[in-house]
Amino acid sequence: MSGYAPSEAARRSGFSLDTLRYYEKIGLLADVERTTGGQRVFTDDDLGWLVLFRCLRDTGMPIAQMRRYAQLARDGEHTTDERHELLCHHAARVEEQMRLLQRQYDHLREKIRFYERLPGTTPGSEPD
Amino acid sequence: MSGYAPSEAARRSGFSLDTLRYYEKIGLLADVERTTGGQRVFTDDDLGWLVLFRCLRDTGMPIAQMRRYAQLARDGEHTTDERHELLCHHAARVEEQMRLLQRQYDHLREKIRFYERLPGTTPGSEPD
DNA sequence: CTCCAACCTGGAGCGCGCTCCAGGTCAAGC
DNA sequence: GCTTGACCTGGAGCGCGCTCCAGGTTGGAG
Numbered sequence: 294m295s296g297y298a299p300s301e302a303a304r305r306s307g308f309s310l311d312t313l314r315y316y317e318k319i320g321l322l323a324d325v326e327r328t329t330g331g332q333r334v335f336t337d338d339d340l341g342w343l344v345l346f347r348c349l350r351d352t353g354m355p356i357a358q359m360r361r362y363a364q365l366a367r368d369g370e371h372t373t374d375e376r377h378e379l380l381c382h383h384a385a386r387v388e389e390q391m392r393l394l395q396r397q398y399d400h401l402r403e404k405i406r407f408y409e410r411l412p413g414t415t416p417g418s419e420p421d
Numbered sequence: 422m423s424g425y426a427p428s429e430a431a432r433r434s435g436f437s438l439d440t441l442r443y444y445e446k447i448g449l450l451a452d453v454e455r456t457t458g459g460q461r462v463f464t465d466d467d468l469g470w471l472v473l474f475r476c477l478r479d480t481g482m483p484i485a486q487m488r489r490y491a492q493l494a495r496d497g498e499h500t501t502d503e504r505h506e507l508l509c510h511h512a513a514r515v516e517e518q519m520r521l522l523q524r525q526y527d528h529l530r531e532k533i534r535f536y537e538r539l540p541g542t543t544p545g546s547e548p549d
Numbered sequence: 550c551t552c553c554a555a556c557c558t559g560g561a562g563c564g565c566g567c568t569c570c571a572g573g574t575c576a577a578g579c
Numbered sequence: 580g581c582t583t584g585a586c587c588t589g590g591a592g593c594g595c596g597c598t599c600c601a602g603g604t605t606g607g608a609g
Contacts, residue, residue, distance in 0.1 A: 298555080298556090299555080299556070300555070300556090309597085309598080310555095310556085311597070311598055311599075312596085312597065312598085314557090314558090315596080315597065315598085328605085328606090330556090330557090330604075330605050330606070331556085331557065331558095331604080331605080332555085332556055332557070332604090332605065332606085333556085333557090345532070347525075348525045348528045348529055348532075349529075350596095351521060351522070351525045352522065352525045352526060352529060355595080355596095356595080356596070373536060373539060376536065377533065377536035377537070380529065380532060380533050380536070381533060383529070384526070384529055384530065384533060387522070387526050387529065388526075390522070391519070391522055391523070391526065393479060394479070394480060394515070394518070394519055394522065395519070397475075397476045397479045397480045398480060398512070398515050398516075398519065400476045401476055401477075401480060401508065401511070401512055401515065402512065404473070404476075404508060405505065405508050405509060405512060408501060408504065408505035408508070409505070411501060426585080426586090427585080427586070428585070428586090437567085437568080438585095438586085439567070439568055439569075440566085440567065440568085442587090442588090443566080443567060443568085446589095456575085456576090458574075458575050458576075458586090458587090459574080459575080459586085459587065459588095460574090460575065460576090460585085460586055460587070461586085461587090478566095483565080483566095484565080484566070
C-alpha cells in the first residue's frame, strides 16, 4: 500500500518520469527512497507532495517558490506561519489571475458574438 | 486621433516596445506605417489588434495561433467562418482552463484552512 | 542463467516568448 | 546647426520548465 515504482508514481501523479527526476534533482522532492540497486521507490507521502506540486504548478506558482515551501516544510513545525503566509499570498495572486482570465474570456465571447451577428455583410477590416 | 508614436502605442497597449517590434517581425502586426524616416506610426486599428492580442495572450493562446488568426483576417471576408471556429475552439480551452484553475484554487484554499485549523499541535510531516 | 524492459546518471538541448545589445539614424527643442 | 532622447536594425541571449540522449545498471519473468 506504499512503495511505488517510478513508472507507477508517474502514472499516479501525472508527471513524466523525467519530471519526477527533475523535481528530485532540484530539491523539490527530497530524499526519495531507493532500492539497494539505486532505483527509486516513491511513498504515499511523496505522492502527496506531488499532488500539492501539481496544484501549485497549475495555479502558476514558479518552481523556486515551491522549492521554498518544500524547504520550509522540511525545516519543521516552526515554519508553519511562513508557509501559511506563502500560500495566502499565492492564493491572492490566483484570485487576481482568475479575475483577469474571466475578464478576457468575456472579451473573447463578445468577439465571438461579433462573428455570430455577421449576416454576411460587414465593412471595415477587423477587430471590432 | 490616430497615429501614435511607438512609446505611446506601448503605453496604451501595455506591451513593451521590444514586444511591439517583435510582434511585427513575426507577422502578428503587419504593415505598420512608417514616417519618411522609417519610424513606426501606430494607428487606432493597430491598437485594436493589440487589444485583441492581449486578450488572446492572457487566455493562453500560443503566438502561432494568433498569427494564424491575423493571417486569416488579412485574407479577407471569406475566412470569417474559420476565424469564428478558431475563436470558439479557443474559448472552449479557456473554459477548461478556468475549471481547472477553480478546482486547484479550491484545493489550495483547503490546504490553507489546514494551517488555520492548526492550534499549535500537529503530528505527521506534511501535505495533509 | 538469460533476457529485456525498466531504470539509472550527468549533461546537453529545446520551445516559448520575449528581452537586450551594439551601432547607427531621426527629429523636436533650443 | 547642435544636442539629445526616442527610435531603427539584425541578431544574440535569457529564463523557465522541462525533455531527450548516450551509455550503463537492475531485477523480475521464463
